[in-house]
Structures are given as structure tokens and as C-alpha cells.
Amino acid sequence: MMWVLTVAGIGFRVIIVNIFIKSQYIFMKKIANFIILLSVLTLGGNKSFGQIIVRVRPARPAVVINRPPAPSPRHVWVDEDWQLSGGRYVWHGGYWTAPPRPGAFYVRGHWRNTRRGSIWVPGHWR
Structure with missing residues (x-):
């Protein structure tokens, strides 16, 4: 200065x-x-x-899903999967949805194994 x-x-x-x-x-x-x-x-x-670690994976319910007709040719069927609700995983039925953008495809949710247990990776659009 x-x-x-x-x-x-x-x-x-x-x-x-x-x-x-x-x-x-x-x-x-x-x-x-x-x-x-x-x-x-x-x-x-x-x-x-934000994730819950599961030591024993919950069994997939033996439910028969009657897939309703698609609302439009643009809609895609998203298969049933697990959703986090109230600190536990609950089975959620499939549904029709429109892709967020042209050319997008849905990647199904899956269980990922870790050293501490299994973690559910929810489905998402790519």
C-alpha cells in the first residue's frame, strides 16, 4: 500500500x-x-x-401382473421393482410411462452386493 x-x-x-x-x-x-x-x-x-443396507434380500412376491394396454405407442412399460418407503423396501407394481426425452431407455433396478450387505439401485432413465 x-x-x-x-x-x-x-x-x-x-x-x-x-x-x-x-x-x-x-x-x-x-x-x-x-x-x-x-x-x-x-x-x-x-x-x-440415503441408502438402506439389507442383510437378507426380501423375496419377490408371487403376484401376477395383468399389464393394461399402453396409453399411447410412445409409452414404455416399467417393470415391477422395489421402492424405499418409510425406511424399508416395498414391492411396487409396474406401470406405463412416457420417456423423458426421445431415444431414452429405462434401466431396470437391481441389487448391488457390498461388504456390509445388499443395496437396491433403483431403475432410472438413460
Whole structure:
């Protein structure tokens, strides 16, 4: 920071290094970095709590589904699968739905094995 000091009409250039302002800047920068790191860790950790690990997979119900006719030629049948409801998996029947965009296809849900148990990966559009 450069300051011009005028004394009796004569200009003196005085270079003042303000250590207090620099230390404040460094301190605020460290706090900002800490807050960013904390928010990333907090938001990143929440994703892992969204799944329920199952030790014994539930049996698929022996239900006969009568598929109704398609509402239009554009609609696609989405097969029956498991859905998370109230902290447990429940069997959900199939249904007709329109793809979200042209050329999209539906990938069926499946169980993925982990070291701690099985996790249901819901079906989704690709």
C-alpha cells in the first residue's frame, strides 16, 4: 500500500506495510477455506445416509401382473421393482410411462452386493 504524505508542501513517499490488514486478510481467507471444506464434507456425507443396507434380500412376491394396454405407442412399460418407503423396501407394481426425452431407455433396478450387505439401485432413465 502506497501513501503520499505532504509536509509543508513537500511530497514524501512513504511505503507503509500494514501488517494488521495483511494478517486480517490471511485470517479471513483461512476461515473462508475452512467453511468451504466443512460444507463440502457435510454435503458429501449426506449421500451415504440415503441408502438402506439389507442383510437378507426380501423375496419377490408371487403376484401376477395383468399389464393394461399402453396409453399411447410412445409409452414404455416399467417393470415391477422395489421402492424405499418409510425406511424399508416395498414391492411396487409396474406401470406405463412416457420417456423423458426421445431415444431414452429405462434401466431396470437391481441389487448391488457390498461388504456390509445388499443395496437396491433403483431403475432410472438413460
